[in-house]
Amino acid sequence: MHKGAVRSSLRYSIADGVAWSVMHGAGERYITPFLILAGSGLWGLAAVGAIPVFAGAAVQCVAAGVTDAVGRRKSMFVWGSAAQALMFAPAIAAVFVPGAGGYALMLLAYALLLGFHNFCIPPWNSVMGDLVPPRSRGRWFGMRNLLIGAGIAAAFLGGGAWLRWGGSRPAAFAALFAVAAVARLVSAGCLAGMFEPSYRRHASDRFTLAEFVRRAPKGNFGRFVAYVAALHLGVGFAGPFFWWYMLAELKFSAMQFAWLGVAHLAFHFGSQPLWGRLADRIGNKIVLAIGGFGIAGIPLLWLVSDDFTYLMAIQAYDGVVWAAFVIAAGNYLFDTCTAPKRARCTAYMNLFVAAGALAGAFAGAALGSLAPRWGVAPFTLLLAVSAAGRLLPNLLLLRTFDEVRVVRSPA
Numbered sequence: 001m002h003k004g005a006v007r008s009s010l011r012y013s014i015a016d017g018v019a020w021s022v023m024h025g026a027g028e029r030y031i032t033p034f035l036i037l038a039g040s041g042l043w044g045l046a047a048v049g050a051i052p053v054f055a056g057a058a059v060q061c062v063a064a065g066v067t068d069a070v071g072r073r074k075s076m077f078v079w080g081s082a083a084q085a086l087m088f089a090p091a092i093a094a095v096f097v098p099g100a101g102g103y104a105l106m107l108l109a110y111a112l113l114l115g116f117h118n119f120c121i122p123p124w125n126s127v128m129g130d131l132v133p134p135r136s137r138g139r140w141f142g143m144r145n146l147l148i149g150a151g152i153a154a155a156f157l158g159g160g161a162w163l164r165w166g167g168s169r170p171a172a173f174a175a176l177f178a179v180a181a182v183a184r185l186v187s188a189g190c191l192a193g194m195f196e197p198s199y200r201r202h203a204s205d206r207f208t209l210a211e212f213v214r215r216a217p218k219g220n221f222g223r224f225v226a227y228v229a230a231l232h233l234g235v236g237f238a239g240p241f242f243w244w245y246m247l248a249e250l251k252f253s254a255m256q257f258a259w260l261g262v263a264h265l266a267f268h269f270g271s272q273p274l275w276g277r278l279a280d281r282i283g284n285k286i287v288l289a290i291g292g293f294g295i296a297g298i299p300l301l302w303l304v305s306d307d308f309t310y311l312m313a314i315q316a317y318d319g320v321v322w323a324a325f326v327i328a329a330g331n332y333l334f335d336t337c338t339a340p341k342r343a344r345c346t347a348y349m350n351l352f353v354a355a356g357a358l359a360g361a362f363a364g365a366a367l368g369s370l371a372p373r374w375g376v377a378p379f380t381l382l383l384a385v386s387a388a389g390r391l392l393p394n395l396l397l398l399r400t401f402d403e404v405r406v407v408r409s410p411a
Contacts, residue, residue, distance in 0.1 A: 005195040009131055010140070012193040017148040019187035025155025025265075027088060027180020030163075031110050032240075033257065034095065034173050035103065036247045042365040042378070044103060049240030050354075050361035052111035056118035057354035060347035061209065064122045067343040073123035074196040078188055084116035085184035088177045095170040095177075121350070122343035129334050129342050130197040135280065137331050142276025145327070149269015153262045155183075160258025207341075212348050220401040221336040221345060227397040228329060229352040231292060234389025236360020238299055238382040241368065245379045250306055263312045268319030268326075275327045284335065285403040288328035292398060294321030296390035299383035335404050360389065 035048055063080075067073055087109055094105035132140050159176050207215075216222025246252045246260065279287045298321070301314045337345040367385060368378035 006131055009194040012190050013128065013131075014144055014147060016187045016190035016194075017144055018151045019183050019190060021148040021151025022155045022183035023085075023180040023187065025152035026159045026176050026183070027091075028110075028113065029152075029156055029261065030159055030173060030176055031091065031106060032243050033247060033254075035106060036244050042241065042244070042368045043362075045240050045244050046361040046365035048107055048110060050236065050358040052107070052114040054351075054354040054358040055111050056114035057347070057351040059115045059118045060122055060350050063119045064344040064347040067123045067126060072196070073127050073343075074191070074194060076123040077120035077127075078191045080116050080120040081184060081188035081191055084113055084120075085181045085188065087112040087116060088181035088184075092174045092177045095173045118350070122346045124191075125333075125346045126339065126343040127194070127196055129339055131195075134335070137334055138276030138278075138280040138284075138327060139273065140276075141330065142273035142327060145272040146269050149265050149272070152269070153265040155179075156265065157258050157262050160254045160261075163254040207344065209348060209351075220404055221333075221349075223397070223401040224332060224336065225349045225352050227292075227393050227401065228349065229356040230393035230397055231295065231356075231390060232353045233356035233360045234386055234391075234393065235295070236357040236386075237364040237367070237389055238379070238386035239357070239364075240361045241364065241379060241382060242302075246311075249379065252308070256308060260308075260311060260315050263315035264319040264322075266319065267316040268323045271320045271323045272327050275324045276331075279328050279331055283403040284328040284332040285401075287324050288332065289394070289398055291321050291323070291325030291328060292394045293391075295325060296387060296394055297321075299387040299390070302383050303380065332404070360386075 032045065032048060035044065063076065067076065070076070090105055090112070091109035094102050094109055096102075097105055162176060163172050165172075212222070216225065243257070246257055252260070275287055275291075294317075298314070298318050301317065302311075304310070333346060333349065334342070364382050364386070368382055371378040371381045374381075
């Protein structure tokens with residue numbers, strides 16, 4: 001590959017990430033708050049938090065097959081990004097439709113948004129794995145994610161200020177979604193400027209989902225996927241309901257909601273460069289363990305107090321430990337899977353992760369609905385169960401797979 005083309009592509013990738021961050025911060029992140037303010041219950045929030053994610057992960061499996069068949073990865077994620085931008089049109093329409101009709105249309109729009117986003121992930125991961133030098137992946141993705149985080153935080157905070165000024169009316173949400181659509185179109189334009197390395201495919205690189213499941217217990221990657229999926233099952237018990245707790249139960253304002261989100265984003269993306277450099281130095285497995293055990297403690301911290309300042313500190317901690325987990329998990333996938341298998345491995349992993357989150361979300365909705373009969377506050381019960389569900393995979397599954405990267409001495 002020509003070094004100039006690689007450098008130019010990486011710059012385009014950073015510009016794409018910044019534009020995408022505006023779309024995500026001002027658009028996707030305000031879909032759930034809109035539904036909460038519209039009066040959706042636990043089952044409705046579980047559905048909007050899990051079904052589109054699972055459907056999107058299923059789309060990744062299709063995208064992996066298309067990637068292998070077509071071999072033109074760049075065109076897939078460019079056109080997929082443009083299509084995602086257009087899916088904000090039904091989201092804008094949904095905010096003006098009252099009742100169950102508006103909820104159903106918003107759920108459909110969100111599923112399509114995530115569907116097209118997930119269609120882009122396998123080919124994009126495949127190309128980025130070719131472009132970013134293996135020894136500096138942690139550092140490079142950490143810095144890229146830092147810029148993305150700054151963009152998400154700014155857009156998210158700006159969205160909160162806009163909703164406060166606009167009184168959280170449907171027109172105010174519609175304006176946010178319109179901004180998000182434009183930002184995603186800009187992102188697609190940046191992706192179009194990237195260079196695509198040649199893609200060599202062999203019959204031996206193709207394997208079905210059934211073959212992956214059969215081989216999973218025998219290899220590092222399969223056991224790693226089981227660990228990540230099980231952890232997200234535990235996260236799912238409480239994850240979709242945090243925003244409901246803040247807006248519906250604690251009655252936080254739009255700006256308080258935005259500031260809590262920014263606290264998480266700032267520390268999540270701000271610490272990723274540090275975690276990335278550490279993973280390059282000591283390996284991904286240790287950083288993954290730090291993040292995994294740190295994530296297990298988050299629900300217990302939420303049980304202590306509902307003071308706004310305290311929750312800001314918890315959100316900062318949440319951002320740091322999730323940053324460790326995300327950067328190490330992403331790098332582990334790159335290191336474990338060869339380039340021709342990377343798109344398919346990404347798709348299969350995300351399918352199992354989404355299945356875990358889906359099961360956890362609906363189990364959480366069921367438990368939360370039953371909690372009042374047992375004399376327990378719904379969110380308190382969900383936090384306790386989620387903490388146990390997050391801890392068990394770290395105790396039982398984390399040790400089943402090994403570090404695969406050759407690393408320098410920690411000293």
